[in-house]
Amino acid sequence: MRVHFHGAAGEVTGSLHEVEAAGHRVLLDCGMIQGSPEAERRNLDPFAFDAAALDALVISHAHIDHIGRVPLLLKRGFRGAIHAQEATADLMRIMLLDSASIAESEAERGNRKRQRGEPELIPLYTREDVEATMQRVQPLAYDTRREILPGVEVAFREAGHILGSSVVEVYAEDRKLVFSGDLGPKGTPILRDPAPIDRADLVLMESTYGDRLHKDRAETILELGRILESAWSDGGNVLIPAFAVGRSQELLYWFAKYWDEWNVGRWKIFLDSPMAAKVVDVYDRHTDLFDEDAVRVWKQKPNPFHLPNLQLTESAQDSMAINELERGAIVIAGSGMANAGRILHHFKHNLSKPQTHVVFVGYQAEGTIGRRLVEGAKWVRIHGRDVRALAQRHTIGGLSAHTDQHGLIEWYGQIAGHPPLALVHGEDKAREALAGEIGERFGVKVELARPGMTLQV
Known part of the structure; x- marks a missing residue:
């Protein structure tokens, strides 16, 4: 061989x-x-x-x-x-x-x-x-x-x-x-x-x-909760570049598990990806592959994939409407490395605002916009236009x-x-x-x- x-x-x-x-x-x-x-x-x-x-x-x-x-x-x-x-x-x-x-x-x-x-x-x-x-x-x-x-x-x-x-x-x-x-x-x-x-x-x-080495997962979850509280106090939106398979579902899991502790119900949560919505259906069909903790969480309320304040935005018009919200939105959108997809449109509207919080939950490859933002870039080029990056940025390695x-x-x-x-x-x-x-x-x-x-x- x-x-x-x-x-x-x-x-x-x-x-x-x-x-x-x-x-x-x-x-x-x-x-x-x-x-x-x-x-x-x-x-x-x-x-x-x-x-x-x-x-x-x-x-x-x-x-x-x-x-x-x-x-x-x-x-x-x-x-x-x-x-x-x-x-x-x-x-x-x-x-x-x-x-x-x-x-x-x-x-x-x-x-x-x-x-x-x-x-x-x-x-x-x-x-x-x-x-x-x-x-x-x-x-x-x-x-x-x-x-x-x-x-x-x-x-x-x-x-x-x-x-x-x-x-x-x-x-x-x-x-x-x-x-x-x-x-x-x-x-x-x-x-x-x-x-x-x-x-x-x-x-x-x-x-x-x-x-x-990644951060301790328990510490990571506490950090995610603190970021959401800070973003709410700052009066901005939270943008999370995330792949449609994996991190998107995990984030919804944590929002459900800490629904009360993080006061998640006050937010409007958008899973802004037609693909991610279809992926959720696949997860629902394969619950036999879940671990024991997930099985317990799925039996509780709210169900991670059916949060009462969760909107699955499939059309481009629905996606663009999100950017009319000045505060109180958590937007999970692809791509995970911010090198394509709907997250770039949200960056164009929100990166220049200091009250915006951008949360990176996965690996950012060399040459991607995500990598440049993680490394502290003050400007990034999106769709041929230079956008000032004043948003607060967080890298949560424990969710990798x-x-x-x-x-x-x-x-x-x-x-x-x-x-x-x-x-x-x-x-x-x-x-x-x-x-x-x-x-x-x-x-x-x-x-x-x-x-x-x-x-x-």
Whole structure:
């Protein structure tokens, strides 16, 4: 068995790893590159392999940086089956249709502005391409081994990152490869903790927060409550860039759990994302995957997804109407890194107001508006216009969907024999710190995966 690294090898987006086993080629994830415009243009580049030569695709979870180029893979010749955990399969359609809609809109907008003689812009893929993609998806439950090709089996274990997120086990040639996907912290609301892995011959592990520790979750929740109180006293609005899958649902969970303590009922809460509204329906259909605490909260009132002051804004007109509110609004909108989506429209109307509070609850990649704001930028460019950033900003690391250095070390450390390890899905600073800690603690050589690198299992 051999592993070829193509993406998310030195960066945190564009997950793409190829496995050769038992005479077959299997792709692990096919994610979109996200970040700066320059980085995102790389999504148009040819794959470093022949898509038509692949026999199967295995998906770890439904975030766009892990699935965002799957329809493009089909456009370029892939004809195999796509294997995903059951909830992931449900979420994939929603995420990819939204991605296709954005691509189509951007191409249409660009073509309206193009000069005579300039080539027509073509979207990366269309909604029709997504429907063709979904015809190839074969859902698989957790903890079930399936032979996906002669001599190649896979199993999904809970990763605790988002609903349906999986640690992928690949069995072939009497060897076992383990791909962590993205690992969530222990105690993440709604989700079960990442499953322990008994053994492996090679581990590919994410390293997003390999160089830092998150705040204590209890302390984080207290901080969120203080931010809401401060924002109410300041007379402004609260803007929360959040991915439609994961953090949006967790925030609603906390609002329900601390409904009385935080006086949440005085706010108007907007989940400003057509996609997030559809995602809520998927969560409702998969409550069997919830942890025990979430099951208890769901039985109480108010239900997190049906708060009496929650509005799911689907139309653009409803979204724009939110900006007429000068105070008292909590707006959860995509994208999570503030590099696209409706959150940018709310930034345009609110960033210049000192009474506005912006809360970052997830990783902000290099080159994104979110990253620039976290780093203290006084001005940001949104839709071609410079916007002064006077709003108060808060980074709440304890709500991250990714586990921290301690969690990554603990998860790897419980694998028998401490097998060879390759770090993916992390910037070099984070990977180097994590590699040093693991190497010193377990005496194992840790590889930092690079595009074009191959490892033998």
